[in-house]
Amino acid sequence: MSLHSFVAEFWPSTVDGLVLGSIYALFALGYTMVYGVLKLINFAHSEVFMVGTMAVLAVLTVLHVHTPPGGFILVGLLLVCVLVAMAASGFTAVLLERVAYRPLRRRGASRLAALISAIGASFALQEVFGIYYTRNATEMTAIMGNSVVFTLGAARVTSDDLLVIITGVVMMVALERLVATTKFGRGIRAVAQDPETATLMGVNLDRIILYTFLIGGLMAGVAATLFDVHYHQTRYDVGQLPGLKAFTAAVLGGIGNLRGALVGGLVIGLLEFYGASVFGSQWRDPVVFIVLVLVLLVRPTGILGESLARARA
Amino acid sequence: MTLAGRRRTHGALALAGIAALTLAACGSSKSSTGNAGNATPTTSAKSSSGSTQTLKVGFFGALTGPDAQLGINIKNGAQLAVTQYDASNPPVKVELDPFDSQGNPAQANNGAQKMINDKVVAVIGPAFSGESATADPIFETAQIPSVSASATAVKLAQNGWKYFHRVVAADDAQGPGDADYLVKVLKDTKVAAIDDSSTYGEGLANAVRSQVSADGASVVLSDHINPNGQDYGASVNKVIAAHADAVFFGGYYDAAGRLVNQLRAAGYTGTFMSGDGSEDQRFVSDAGGAPAEGSYLSCPCADTTSSTNPAAQAFVSAYRAAFGTPPEIYSAEAYDAAGVVLAAIKAGNTTGPTINSWLASNSYQGITKTIKFQPDGNIVGSTIYIYKVENGKIVQIATTS
Numbered sequence: 247m248s249l250h251s252f253v254a255e256f257w258p259s260t261v262d263g264l265v266l267g268s269i270y271a272l273f274a275l276g277y278t279m280v281y282g283v284l285k286l287i288n289f290a291h292s293e294v295f296m297v298g299t300m301a302v303l304a305v306l307t308v309l310h311v312h313t314p315p316g317g318f319i320l321v322g323l324l325l326v327c328v329l330v331a332m333a334a335s336g337f338t339a340v341l342l343e344r345v346a347y348r349p350l351r352r353r354g355a356s357r358l359a360a361l362i363s364a365i366g367a368s369f370a371l372q373e374v375f376g377i378y379y380t381r382n383a384t385e386m387t388a389i390m391g392n393s394v395v396f397t398l399g400a401a402r403v404t405s406d407d408l409l410v411i412i413t414g415v416v417m418m419v420a421l422e423r424l425v426a427t428t429k430f431g432r433g434i435r436a437v438a439q440d441p442e443t444a445t446l447m448g449v450n451l452d453r454i455i456l457y458t459f460l461i462g463g464l465m466a467g468v469a470a471t472l473f474d475v476h477y478h479q480t481r482y483d484v485g486q487l488p489g490l491k492a493f494t495a496a497v498l499g500g501i502g503n504l505r506g507a508l509v510g511g512l513v514i515g516l517l518e519f520y521g522a523s524v525f526g527s528q529w530r531d532p533v534v535f536i537v538l539v540l541v542l543l544v545r546p547t548g549i550l551g552e553s554l555a556r557a558r559a
Numbered sequence: 560m561t562l563a564g565r566r567r568t569h570g571a572l573a574l575a576g577i578a579a580l581t582l583a584a585c586g587s588s589k590s591s592t593g594n595a596g597n598a599t600p601t602t603s604a605k606s607s608s609g610s611t612q613t614l615k616v617g618f619f620g621a622l623t624g625p626d627a628q629l630g631i632n633i634k635n636g637a638q639l640a641v642t643q644y645d646a647s648n649p650p651v652k653v654e655l656d657p658f659d660s661q662g663n664p665a666q667a668n669n670g671a672q673k674m675i676n677d678k679v680v681a682v683i684g685p686a687f688s689g690e691s692a693t694a695d696p697i698f699e700t701a702q703i704p705s706v707s708a709s710a711t712a713v714k715l716a717q718n719g720w721k722y723f724h725r726v727v728a729a730d731d732a733q734g735p736g737d738a739d740y741l742v743k744v745l746k747d748t749k750v751a752a753i754d755d756s757s758t759y760g761e762g763l764a765n766a767v768r769s770q771v772s773a774d775g776a777s778v779v780l781s782d783h784i785n786p787n788g789q790d791y792g793a794s795v796n797k798v799i800a801a802h803a804d805a806v807f808f809g810g811y812y813d814a815a816g817r818l819v820n821q822l823r824a825a826g827y828t829g830t831f832m833s834g835d836g837s838e839d840q841r842f843v844s845d846a847g848g849a850p851a852e853g854s855y856l857s858c859p860c861a862d863t864t865s866s867t868n869p870a871a872q873a874f875v876s877a878y879r880a881a882f883g884t885p886p887e888i889y890s891a892e893a894y895d896a897a898g899v900v901l902a903a904i905k906a907g908n909t910t911g912p913t914i915n916s917w918l919a920s921n922s923y924q925g926i927t928k929t930i931k932f933q934p935d936g937n938i939v940g941s942t943i944y945i946y947k948v949e950n951g952k953i954v955q956i957a958t959t960s
Contacts, residue, residue: 254800255793258825262792383813385820385847392824400800402826477789478847479817487788522793528756528783530793 252524257399259519265407265476267515268414272469273492274499274507275421276339276462282438282502282552283458286357289364290346292489293371294339294463298470299480300375301334302327303386314391323389324409324475331474332467339463342367343456351455375482383481390475410472417468418508421461425504434458438502491518491534498538500548509549513537613652614909616641616900617679619670619694619705620686621662628839629889630662630686633708635882636893637683643877644901651904655683655897660690667693675701681900681914683893688712688759695723704915706900708892711835711859713762716935722915723936726896726925727859727889730759732941733834734766736959737807737857740832740945741767742774744957745855747805747830751780751798753818755810760786763834764809771807779803786814794818795825805830812837816845823850835859838888843951856946861927862955863891871926895925 252259276291305311305327315323346367350360390406397403425431436444437454445451473488474480495514499506514534521533541549618637620630634657641655656677658670667690674682675697682698682705685691691710698705699720707725711733715723741747750771754764761783768778779801782794795818798806806822806829808815815837822831833842835858843851863871864885874894878886886894903917922931931939945957 251797251800255796258796258799259793262790262796266790266792382841383816383845385816385845388824388847400796473789477817479789479820479845481813483787484789487785519793519796523796526782527753527791527793527797528785531785 248524252520254400255519255523257401259523260516261398261401261403261407263516263519264512265410265515266518267495267512268411269469269472269476269511270488270492270495270515271418271508271511272414272465272472273488274496274511275418275465275504276459277493278496278499278501278503278507279434279458279462281496283434283455284347284351284360286347286360287364287493288342288459288462289361289489290342290367290371291339291462291466291492292485293368294335294342294485295466295470295473295489296375296480296482296485297338297371298331298335298467299474299484300379301331301467302471302474303384303480305330306386306389311387311389314387314389320389324471327389327474328468328471331471332464335467335470336460336463338371339459339466340456343459348452348455372482372486379482381482383479386474386478386480388475388478406475410476413468413472414511415508417465418504421465422504422508430457494534494538498541498548500550500552502552503548503550506548506550506553513549612650612909613654614904615654615656615677615679616897617674617677617682617684617703618655618657619674619682619684619690620658620660620709622657622659624661624663626662626687628887629709630660632887632890633684633686633893635878636708636886636890637897639874639878639881640894640897640901642881644905649905651909653901653904660685660687662687662690664689664693666690668697670694671697671701674698674703679703680904680909680911681706683708683896683900685710686889688715691715691723695720698722702911702915704900704911704918706896706918708896709860709889712759716933716937720936721919722911724918724932724938725936726892726899726927726930726938728941728943729859729937730763730834731766733857733859733943734763734809735770736941736943736945737763737832737834738767738770738774740855740857740957740959741805741807741830742771742776745805745830748776749779749801749803750776750805750807751782751801751803752778752807752809753780753782753784753794753798754808755786755814756783757786757810759836760809760811762809763836764807767807767809784810784814784818786810788814789817791818791821792825795821795827798822798827799825803829805832808833808837810836812839812842813845816842816847816851819854820846820850830855832856835888838946838953840953843948843953848951851948852951854948856948856953858888858944858946859942860889860892861942861944862946863926865955866926868926874926891927895923895927895930898925899923899930 280288346363347360393405394402395405433449433454436449495510496507499510517534518530522530618634620633621627622630638655641653645652656679658673660666660670671694684707685694686709688710699722704722711730713729713731752764752768754760771778780797784791784794815833819831832855838856838858863875902923903914908914908917943959944955946953947956
């Protein structure tokens with residue numbers, strides 16, 4: 247244990263933690279919204295993310311991007327990447343809902359059956375990429391280059407760090423507003439509160455569930471793009487570890503709670519880096535889970551509570 | 560290399576898959592060996608002299624799965640040695656009997672039984688340390704000598720096994736060699752040693768840590784990363800904060816590639832070195848090309864493609880002719896491992912125990928080095944080869960011993 251290294255690494259840890267936390271937060275949305283609406287933990291969401299990272303890789307390969315572009319070309323390229331990744335992830339999420347969950351729900355299968363179906367779908371998607379693409383990591387072009395915008399203590403804040411944090415927070419706030427203020431958002435909240443009554447009130451249950459998966463998938467696509475921009479590498483099982491952390495973020499913030507996902511994601515990102523700086527990198531995961539247990543002991547429903555249903559305009 | 564701790568797919572599915580594969584293997588192995596037995600050896604034996612003996616030498620290693628490339632390199636090296644031996648019309652012919660372990664220790668028991676059922680007189684392999692730990696005790700009981708071209712875990716030689724041999728130096732020779740190179744040749748004084756927490760990676764990094772201190776330099780950082788993680792930012796921050804002038808990484812190429820990439824992106828300009836787990840062209844590609852440039856890698860394995868030894872050059876061209884690629888990591892060691900077994904057979908030994916006693920008391924001039932085994936199965940001498948990434952290629956630049 248070393249408080250000296252915590253101090254020495256404080257600013258780099260903070261910047262890295264916020265970057266990773268923003269990605270977790272966007273990733274966590276898929277878990278938290280699906281849980282809020284269906285009370286289902288969508289374990290295949292990590293593969294929705296993985297498909298997004300692969301989509302960005304495909305874009306960069308097809309467009310033969312080998313060097314970081316600049317100016318408007320960079321903005322255009324980022325837009326193309328994020329749109330393609332959102333499309334791919336959104337499609338995967340919707341496909342999962344149709345293939346792995348809806349048939350079970352129609353037959354009134356238990357939540358446990360859906361959970362197993364989720365785990366199966368997760369394996370299946372991973373293996374499809376593992377077998378037909380490659381099990382090795384694939385490196386891609388760092389499209390933002392590595393330009394330092396400013397330094398903060400010992401931290402070098404690069405343009406992609408800023409992009410990840412700003413995009414993450416903006417998307418989260420926008421989505422929270424969407425759910426809290428629109429008619430469509432009211433539908434989601436109604437289903438989360440009481441699916442049967444919501445149906446009686448004229449809410450189309452299947453459509454709301456489909457949209458919930460779609461939104462989770464789209465956000466995972468954004469997270470995947472940011473991940474690729476920052477880490478420029480992907481692999482068939484790339485979603486596994488971040489998926490676990492994102493799910494933890496959702497639980498820590500309060501599962502089913504959109505603001506909770508943001509808070510949980512950022513807290514976990516920071517905890518990982520602070521924990522690693524104090525105790526060593528091998529402790530970054532244990533520290534996160536120890537804090538998770540402690541928080542849940544005090545607040546069993548997470549920091550902000552479980553409240554997709556109770557979100558207010 | 561120790562690939563025991565490397566399985567990253569989920570246990571349950573893997574287990575189910577193994578069960579299925581095991582069943583499939585049991586079903587098909589009898590018929591396929593029967594066919595093979597009818598096809599090649601009998602005809603070739605008839606065409607040669609009156610004595611029609613054909614011995615089977617097993618190959619044990621991954622031929623499919625994520626770590627297959629290493630196994631294929633080894634099998635090709637061994638196959639070439641056997642083919643050349645048979646072409647010399649010896650009184651006793653040899654046939655290579657391969658088992659695909661997928662690099663999975665859970666398959667090793669099954670593989671060892673197959674070798675016994677097939678009545679092999681010796682085994683080239685097992686390729687990885689994890690599967691060796693399972694299969695070697697079975698070979699010991701069955702009195703089948705094994706000669707591995709690549710299993711480097713220290714503990715394999717510490718079980719009192721009489722039938723275990725390897726033609727490469729163990730990890731406890733590699734670590735000190737690496738540390739000496741960093742401190743004495745590259746003159747680095749502040750070394751950060753990072754590992755992937757695996758048996759292999761941590762063992763190697765620990766050996767580096769103690770030798771760096773013994774050489775009078777200081778270990779300014781010891782850190783352990785998750786090989787399946789994508790983000791090594793915490794370790795990178797530590798390296799920068801510790802002002803290390805060298806980073807040693809004990810682990811495999813994919814994590815090594817990410818680590819050096821993130822180190823360079825954060826502005827680290829010092830030395831980067833890793834061991835044989837990273838001595839693969841994929842280290843360069845995983846690092847994204849340029850960040851890997853100038854990195855040092857070490858291996859108990861020799862690069863025969865740049866050798867000036869005529870025997871090694873002949874091997875390289877024969878290998879190219881047979882398989883269409885230059886020999887890669889551990890191919891030459893496999894050629895030597897098979898070579899020493901074939902030499903024992905040539906000397907008139909046709910059973911496991913007699914081959915084993917020949918191996919214990921004789922030395923053999925291989926293309927990588929002179930092969931002479933110690934009583935514990937380790938090779939005499941501990942040559943470590945130092946490689947450097949130059950223009951995106953891994954080239955051998957020095958030898959330590």
